[in-house]
Amino acid sequence: MTLRRLLALLAALMLSGCSATGHWSQALGGHLALMRAAQPVGDWLADPATPPDLAERLKLTQQMRRFASDALALPDNNSYTRYADLHRAAAVWNVVAAPEFGLTLKTWCYPVMGCAGYQGWFDRDAAQQRADALAAEGWEVQVQPIPAYSSLGWSRWLGGDPLLNTFIRYPEGELAAMVFHELAHQRVYASDDTGFNEAYASAVELLGARQWLAARPEALAAFDAARERRARFRALAREGRDRLKAIYDGPEAGRREAKAAVMAELRARAPAEAPGYEAWFQRANNASFAILAAYDDLVPGFVRLFEHEGRDWAKFHAAVERLKPLSPAERRATLRGLEERPHDVDPETRPTR
Template sequence: MRPFAALAALAGAGVLLALTGCADLGYYWQSASGHIGIMRAAKAVPEWLADPATSAPLKAKLELTQRIRRFATRELGLPDNRSYTSYADLHRAAAVWNVVAAPPYSLTLKSWCFPVAGCVGYRGYYSEDAAKAEAEAQKKLDLEVAVYPVPAYSTLGWTNWAGGDPLLSTFIGYPEGELARIVFHELAHQVLYVPGDTVFNESYATAVERIGGAMWLQREAGEAARAEYTQFDAQRQGFRALALATRRALTQVYESPEAKAGDRARLEAMKQAAMADFRERYARLKAGWSGPRQNAYDGWVSRANNAAFGAQGAYDDLVPSFETLFERQGRDWPRFYTEVKRIAALPTSEERRSALQAASGILQTHSSPSTDNKEHHGA
């Protein structure tokens, strides 16, 4: 599932945000030192390739990423800069760990606000222990909380002067198709980022990665890579459809007459019924899977709550509209980016969604969990 495989914009760019003076000192320190540590660990890809100590599988992956990087510029119109031309071995499972939180009867994520990124529905930590401590603090506020590892993030091009965003050990071993999608997604954020509108930003970048990933597999990948990815993506698409259906079911519960009447007992029973149905349907879905990723979503399902579903929605809900917009622009990347930038320049998230709907011709039939809250929570 893409949101939890590689959450993209600014999850770990706290260093940029903290430098504005908005964040508290502790958060500033972990953000700055964490990102600087990654930058210091990075070396140019040619250095890794020339090093006799670099393993043959890693060399093959690094060479592949440079082909992907050139394809991104040549075929997708993505920025040609120093990002993803270096590599860092982090010796840990994730680049950062994200904390997301939501009320007991809502999929709307709590926001943390920063001058550069605006208000985003997550807070990133370079230490898993620090992320868990933040999660415990949020639970005390009567919020449902999720903590998840983030293998990749983007600094939106702000660090290209210092070498750009590096490739990381946390995702270099991914299947070829997924590796291409990660690079495309992160670079898409360097083309466009709207402060304070996580759903718009992430749905746009997810659409770019999906369209671009399909192009890469069709034009550049071998048969084995395509077969590997077909199985990988089929399971992800099946799970995404199930999660979308569950988000819709939960949204209906939280907007029900029982919710409006404040009937907490009935509301809780309806919520638990929706969650039980989700887990039962997942068990049936998983029964038809095979291969190394058969159990890939077990942990997510066991911990699923409003925060987890709300975060996932940011990556899925507007993707069909962006994909249709690409088709309506003649599958022409410059035209597509120009139109997305026009829509992005509108002053509110509601206006952006309406304009995207009009430009794509897709009617949004359900309300999206939003992180562009009217109520802002400071960092």
């Protein structure tokens, strides 16, 4: 990090209050520690102590990295050309919160990246302490382990965002999806719209991973099967979210009882309708449903936009860039207008070639 940028960040921290300063101090320290742990992939491959299975994975990621820039028009920089073993299960833990009777995420605003509906912590216990404090204020809260995050390109002078042990052994399709998702955040990012950013990156990961797997039919079949299971989970979660929203928008009398009944029904239906996701429904609350919407709701619109731009990646990214000056409401209206147009492509089932 250049001295000027570091001083600017520190100044922003001092102006943001004691609580925010505590969060940002750990965030800055945690990120710098992560960056120091990363070494070039070439060094890992040259080290005879590197396990053979890890070496093969690292080689595969470098092919994915080149594909991302050459075929998907994603940034061509030093991100994901280094690897770090953090010796923990997550890169960060995100705290997300929503009201007891609402599905709007609590928002935090940060220097450089703008506002987001989550707060990231590099220490699990610290994240839980923050979550407990929010719960004491009446928020419904979740602490979610996150395998990777994007510095939006700001880490390129420190070596670029690294590959991590937290996702390096994902199945091939999901590994490609992870890399493409995080690089998408470096390509287009709206500082005022978590849902827009995450849905765009999720569309890139879906379309890009299928394109990467097009010549690998077995891996593509496995990827599509996993995404089909995820689609069933999201359909049940979306139904639950819509029913909860109707309760919260209705009369105050009986809200708590009606909410509890919906949650009990979802937990009972999950084993049959969303196998593999039973644990998610067991611990779900308003924060769970709200953050899921950020990653989910606008994805079909972005897929339609990709089709509208002739499946040309450079044109697609440029079209997304043109949405940034709009308000969040205008962005959603534009994307949902695309969703409503008839088309012969089902983004959940048809691979991109």
